[in-house]
Each structure stands twice: as C-alpha cells, then as structure tokens.
Amino acid sequence: MSDVLPGAGPLGHPDVRMLRDVATAVVRLEETARLNAFALPYLPQAQRALDAVVLACLRTGARPPAGLPELLRWCRSRPVGSWPLEGLADALADTGDRLIDELSGRPTQLCHELAVQARGDSASQQYDRMVVHEAMRACRDASSPESYTAFRRLLVNRPVLTEADWFDIGTDLYLDPVRELTALIYPPAPDAYLKLGAYTPCGRCLTLLTPLDDGGWWCERDQCRFLGAPVPGPALKRADSGLVRQLKRPLRQFVTGPGRAEADLEHALRKRGLTVEMWPGYDAYDLRVVFPDGHVWAIDVKDWAHPGLLGRAAEAVRPDPYYDEACWVVPQFRVEVRRDYLDVYAHERGERAGGLRLLTDRQLCAAADARLRGERGPAAHITPSTARENGAKKRA
Structure with a gap:
C-alpha cells in the first residue's frame, strides 16, 4: 500500500487526486457513524472534499452538488467515470464502479483503494501497514516467526469472532506477542449487520454480510459478488454467540x-x-x-x-x-x-x-x-x- 507517485498520465490529474479526497471523506463518514454528519457544520474532511468538487464543477460550467447529501448521492448513484470532471473521463471512464455501493450504501472497494492513496491522509494510507508492522515488531522481539504466521492466518481465516472464538485465540500461546494488538483490531460488530437478532457471515469469504431492505444480502468483497448471489453461512445469534467481533475494514x-x-x-x-x-x-x-x-x-x-x-x-x-x-x-x-x-x-x-x-x-x-x-x-x-x-x- 503505497502513495501514488506524482506525474503525468490520467491517474495523476488533479481531478483524480480530488476524487481520492472525496473517497477518504466517504470512508471517514462511515467510520464516525455520526448522526449529525450531514448537518452543518460538516466534518472538516467532508467539507473540504465538497468545496473542491463544487469549485471544479464551476470551472467547467457543470452543475455542482448542492451540499454533502447530494455529493453522497453522486457517490452512490453515479459511476465515477460519469462525474462532470475533466480528469475522470480519461482516468476512470472504463469502470462502472461507484464510491458507495447502490444496494448496501457502504463504501466500495474502489472507494477504499482511492482513500488509501489520498494525499495528506497518512493515517488512512498506513493503517493496515501500521498493524502488520507492529505485529512484526512484537513477534521479532519475542523471537517467534511462528507467532507472526499465526497472526496472519488469524486475519485471513477468522475475520469474525464469537465469544467462544475469542476465548479460543486467548489461549493460543503463539498469539501471546500480539495479544493487545488483536484486541484493538477486532472491535464489536456494528448493529448494521444484524438481521433478526443474528449476524450472518459470508459462506465464501467469512466476512459479515450486510442485510438489504429487500430481504437479500450484500457481500463487501468484489470476488464474492462476481461469483453470484451471496452464500450465507451459519447465522450467529446474539443469544448463542455472545459478543461478535469483526476485523476492521482496512x-x-x-x-x-x-x-x-x-x-x-x-x-x-x-x-x-x-x-x-x-x-x-x-x-x-x-x-x-x-x-x-x-x-x-x-x-x-x-x-x-x-x-x-x-x-x-x-x-x-x-x-x-x-x-x-x-x-x-x-x-x-x-x-x-x-x-x-x-x-x-x-x-x-x-x-x-x-x-x-x-x-x-x-x-x-x-x-x-x-x-x-x-x-x-x-x-x-x-x-x-x-x-x-x-x-x-x-x-x-
């Protein structure tokens, strides 16, 4: 995960860099989950992104979004290549991806990729690397490469943990060097994933599925959606599973x-x-x-x-x-x-x-x-x- 190098080419256009700022604002709004995020004053990062898009539209004579709610509607309803910004037509017209998924209302994988490469947002750029590097440091200090391998397999194979799972990894001696780090990166799963009092993991990638208003499911992984309708795994009822934790999105x-x-x-x-x-x-x-x-x-x-x-x-x-x-x-x-x-x-x-x-x-x-x-x-x-x-x- 590295910063985009400055230079010529469609992906170096200022409008693409601005889109990265919009993507970062979308990710930040989802992370904060603030009920007043759409009321003035907006979150500073969201306000800066909105101002930049408005100015860019005015320069080209296009109608700008009237406020943050409308900008977010753009993110959800319009493929990024169709935005009325000069630089996006060449760089991103070949993708039908949006910044916010139409069905689930969650940031897309493209949105997260753009946010990772956004300028001036080192915390977003480096979060996954910071976690991995801290795990490396802890395992090196313990002279235990096996602990690092166990940590990586945990993140790959168990992105969702029940209370029983949490107790299980708590007794895994290989994970001792990264015990505190593990507690930080597995917060409680949000209620937005609940349906009828249960969380439902994807049967393919094991991350939690998002319930949709029409009764269906949405998986955040592009590959799962490419393969067809989500395959729900066994439901994790709160009454049986206790506190359910999910690995952080980055x-x-x-x-x-x-x-x-x-x-x-x-x-x-x-x-x-x-x-x-x-x-x-x-x-x-x-x-x-x-x-x-x-x-x-x-x-x-x-x-x-x-x-x-x-x-x-x-x-x-x-x-x-x-x-x-x-x-x-x-x-x-x-x-x-x-x-x-x-x-x-x-x-x-x-x-x-x-x-x-x-x-x-x-x-x-x-x-x-x-x-x-x-x-x-x-x-x-x-x-x-x-x-x-x-x-x-x-x-x-």
Missing part, C-alpha cells in the same frame, strides 16, 4: 481479501508437490515457492479493483529471503471483469517497480506446470528474460 480489505487468494494459491501449488512457505522473513513477500531443482519464486498476491492504482503502488519485491524470480499475482476474476487489467497495470507501473510483472493466479499455476514439465522457455518463467539476466548479474 484489514479485511487489504489483508483478509488477498489472504484468501494467497491461501488458495498455496493450496494449488502444494498439490503440485512444490514447497511453499507463507510470509517468509516476517512478510518480506507472501509466498516463497521452491521447485525440486532448488529454483525459487517469490510471489506477492494483490486484489485491487482498479489496475492503474495497483500499478502506481507497484514496487520491487524485497530481495531477502533469496529468490530467483518474483512477481505480483491477482485473482483470475479481475481479468475476467476487465480484460485490459494487466495492460493497464503495466502502463501505470513506475520505475520503482523494476519491471515487476503482474500475472493472474491461473497464469502463475500454468507457469509452474510448465517448469515442472522441464520447460525452460518464457512460459516457464514469471519474470521477463532481461529481469532474470539482471538478477543473475547482481548476484554474481
């Missing part, structure tokens, strides 16, 4: 979501007989894959709605623990939703990425199969030949 989005894809990829590669280590070197990268001949791949899994924002955030994979090749991976469904996903990522990727390639999980598995068959051509590699040659020279 961690659900940027740790739990990709973590589910990481776990799926780990399973697929182990089935092929490969040795896979998760989060090696205190999370230097996500998966370290060792082939029978000793060749090593380093893989980081990402799951972003907008490929351009992902490209702007790209940076070379850390070199330690050692590997021969490295790449980033996204779930296959991202490319099925948007066919130019990989091309847009490559176009927006900056110099600090060092030519870092982005593959789908399906492409990564195909490359692993090719290498296991003994192939040594481009189909059996995850980095371009020039990157491999440069890596070999550097090691020499």
Whole structure:
C-alpha cells in the first residue's frame, strides 16, 4: 500500500487526486457513524472534499452538488467515470464502479483503494501497514516467526469472532506477542449487520454480510459478488454467540481479501508437490515457492479493483529471503471483469517497480506446470528474460 507517485498520465490529474479526497471523506463518514454528519457544520474532511468538487464543477460550467447529501448521492448513484470532471473521463471512464455501493450504501472497494492513496491522509494510507508492522515488531522481539504466521492466518481465516472464538485465540500461546494488538483490531460488530437478532457471515469469504431492505444480502468483497448471489453461512445469534467481533475494514480489505487468494494459491501449488512457505522473513513477500531443482519464486498476491492504482503502488519485491524470480499475482476474476487489467497495470507501473510483472493466479499455476514439465522457455518463467539476466548479474 503505497502513495501514488506524482506525474503525468490520467491517474495523476488533479481531478483524480480530488476524487481520492472525496473517497477518504466517504470512508471517514462511515467510520464516525455520526448522526449529525450531514448537518452543518460538516466534518472538516467532508467539507473540504465538497468545496473542491463544487469549485471544479464551476470551472467547467457543470452543475455542482448542492451540499454533502447530494455529493453522497453522486457517490452512490453515479459511476465515477460519469462525474462532470475533466480528469475522470480519461482516468476512470472504463469502470462502472461507484464510491458507495447502490444496494448496501457502504463504501466500495474502489472507494477504499482511492482513500488509501489520498494525499495528506497518512493515517488512512498506513493503517493496515501500521498493524502488520507492529505485529512484526512484537513477534521479532519475542523471537517467534511462528507467532507472526499465526497472526496472519488469524486475519485471513477468522475475520469474525464469537465469544467462544475469542476465548479460543486467548489461549493460543503463539498469539501471546500480539495479544493487545488483536484486541484493538477486532472491535464489536456494528448493529448494521444484524438481521433478526443474528449476524450472518459470508459462506465464501467469512466476512459479515450486510442485510438489504429487500430481504437479500450484500457481500463487501468484489470476488464474492462476481461469483453470484451471496452464500450465507451459519447465522450467529446474539443469544448463542455472545459478543461478535469483526476485523476492521482496512484489514479485511487489504489483508483478509488477498489472504484468501494467497491461501488458495498455496493450496494449488502444494498439490503440485512444490514447497511453499507463507510470509517468509516476517512478510518480506507472501509466498516463497521452491521447485525440486532448488529454483525459487517469490510471489506477492494483490486484489485491487482498479489496475492503474495497483500499478502506481507497484514496487520491487524485497530481495531477502533469496529468490530467483518474483512477481505480483491477482485473482483470475479481475481479468475476467476487465480484460485490459494487466495492460493497464503495466502502463501505470513506475520505475520503482523494476519491471515487476503482474500475472493472474491461473497464469502463475500454468507457469509452474510448465517448469515442472522441464520447460525452460518464457512460459516457464514469471519474470521477463532481461529481469532474470539482471538478477543473475547482481548476484554474481
């Protein structure tokens, strides 16, 4: 999760930077849950975003939103590429995404991605990283890499905890170094997720489903919605489950979501007989894959709605623990939703990425199969030949 680099190109346009401020205001309004958030005076961050949008509309002769309620209606009813702002047409016209989901009224994944990359909001940008880095520090101080692995698996596999679950993890000795941190990032689940006195987790991604007015459900994960109607898991009745806790949204989005894809990829590669280590070197990268001949791949899994924002955030994979090749991976469904996903990522990727390639999980598995068959051509590699040659020279 890195700041967007300044520079030319549609995603560097001032209107896109302004949209990030709007997205940040939307996220802040949801977090505060203030009943007076829509009455004057507005929250300072929301007021600044509203003022910026009004001025931008006036410059182009477009009708501006009359106030914060109308701006939020824009966020919910209008795809961002259709806003009457010059810079958004080129940068975001290719997405039908809104900042607020039409059905649930909650910030979308694109909204959170824009908020993470907003200027001057370091707390929002870094929250998930701050938590992960604090867990690393605590586990290093305890000389326990196993504790860090247990912490990451907790966030991936158990984003929702009942009272019984809370007692269970409270007795897990591996989690001792991160005990206080865990209490901070698992607050009580809001009542907005309740339906008939029960919380209902998604049967696919395990996060809580949002009940809709029509009696249906909404899942916050893009992939779950791509797969079709939500699959409700067992209901957690308050009377039986006690206090239900849910991992905070930035961690659900940027740790739990990709973590589910990481776990799926780990399973697929182990089935092929490969040795896979998760989060090696205190999370230097996500998966370290060792082939029978000793060749090593380093893989980081990402799951972003907008490929351009992902490209702007790209940076070379850390070199330690050692590997021969490295790449980033996204779930296959991202490319099925948007066919130019990989091309847009490559176009927006900056110099600090060092030519870092982005593959789908399906492409990564195909490359692993090719290498296991003994192939040594481009189909059996995850980095371009020039990157491999440069890596070999550097090691020499």
